[in-house]
Amino acid sequence: MAVALPFDPAADVAAEPSIEGIVTLVRADMERVNALILSRTGSDVTMIPEVAQHLISSGGKRLRPMLTLATAALTAYEGDGAVKLAASVEFMHTATLLHDDVVDDSEMRRGKLAARMLWGNEASVLVGDFLLGQAFRMMIEVGNMRALDILSTAAVVIAEGEVAQLAAAKNIATDEDAYLAVIRGKTAELFAAACEVGPVLAGRPEAEQAACRAYGMNLGIAFQLVDDALDYGGSKAALGKNVGDDFREGKITLPIVLAVRRGDEEERAFWRRCLEDGAIGEGDLERAMALLDRHGALAETVERARAYGEAAKQAIAGFPAGPARAALIDVVDFCISRVR
Known part of the structure; x- marks a missing residue:
């Protein structure tokens, strides 16, 4: 059963939202970032580049490093540091994906078999650790202690967010505040840090650094909210994984929080059986999507986004x-438009 995610037609714009603006803006520097990524995944241990490149080359948009370069451009930074920090951000993101797939027992990532399915959980975790190590090496090479502090703190917060998600998983009593705390940590923090280090490198005033951080944090939350809605109302092609994976994994996302709160006791018993007990049977995903639709949970999640x-x-x-600010605004519209 498909669930529509309606949009207000008045909010539509004439042109389809696109990230082409940011791609064009940072194209030259992203070529350098990509070359750096390739060089830093090299190792005499053959499995390391194999596992790393399986995910790195699997078609991700590399949005987070592009945000680092775009906010550096927004604040008139001139130098090589942004390229290394952008590559660091991408390595941090890739490491978290490798680790997440192990934690979630995921089979698919970006439309391909997850690395853990090909090389095993141990290799996925250890190669993720290798990428984190390389990320921190590049941060140190840049030599900006404030940028190092921002990104290293982000690594801690991301790990805390992942553990918080484990604690909230399969608990239908999770409320909105707890849910938002999880996604701020596990998703939005890296967006925020990626955007903050650009103006830091440029030596811009703290107000500008905070503005770029706020942009990234809000964008990251919006991005995750859209992902959460897509898991029930999207397509496998859009997700790069199977529709309903969050449901099968017992993840408590905002659509679930809203539906549980608005449902009756019989409905809560259904959510408890499926998400807390993991007793999912034939037709349960379809029923879950129908309940989310009945209570407007998906539509409201998109509105929050x-x-x-x-x-x-x-x-x-x-x-x-200018081009940098326009590109960053286009990124927001593109991220929201993924639910069309």
Whole structure:
């Protein structure tokens, strides 16, 4: 059963939202980032580049490193440090994906078999650790202690967010505050850090650093909210994984929080059986999607994503108009438009 994720037609724009603006803006530097990524995944231990390249070359948009380069451009940074920090951000992201797939027993990632399915859990975890080590080496090479502090703190917060998600998993009593704390940590923190280090390298005032961080944090929350909605109302092609994986893994996301709160006791018993007990039978995913639709949980999740997207745009409204600011605004619209 498909669940529609309706949009307000008045909110539509003439052109389809795209990240082409940011791709064009940072193209030259991203070529250097990609070359650096290739060189830093090299190792005499053959399995390391095999596992790393399986995921790195699997078609991800590399949005987070592009955000680092775009916010550096927004704040008029000139230098090589942003390239190394952008590569560090991508390595941090890739490491978390390798680790997440092990924790979640995921079979698919970006439309391909997850690395753990090909090389095993142990190799996925250890190669993720290798990438984190390489990320920190590049941060140190840049030599900016504030940027190092931001990204190393992000690594800690991301790990805390993942553990918090484990604690909240399969607990239908999880409320919105607990859910938002999880996604701020596990997803939005890296977006925020990726955007903050650009103006830090540029030596911009703290207000500008905070503005870029706020942009990234709000964008990251919006991004995750859209992902959570897509898991029930999207397509396998859009997700790069199987529709309903969050349901099967017992993840408590905002659509579930809303549906549980608005449902009756019989419905809560259904969620308890499926998510807490893991007793999922034939037709349960379809029933789950019908309940989410009945209570407007998916539509409201998308509306929340739009609100965070608007907050992201407002955060950078004080910067001069130009290609960098326009590209960053387009990124917000693109991330929200994935639910179309």
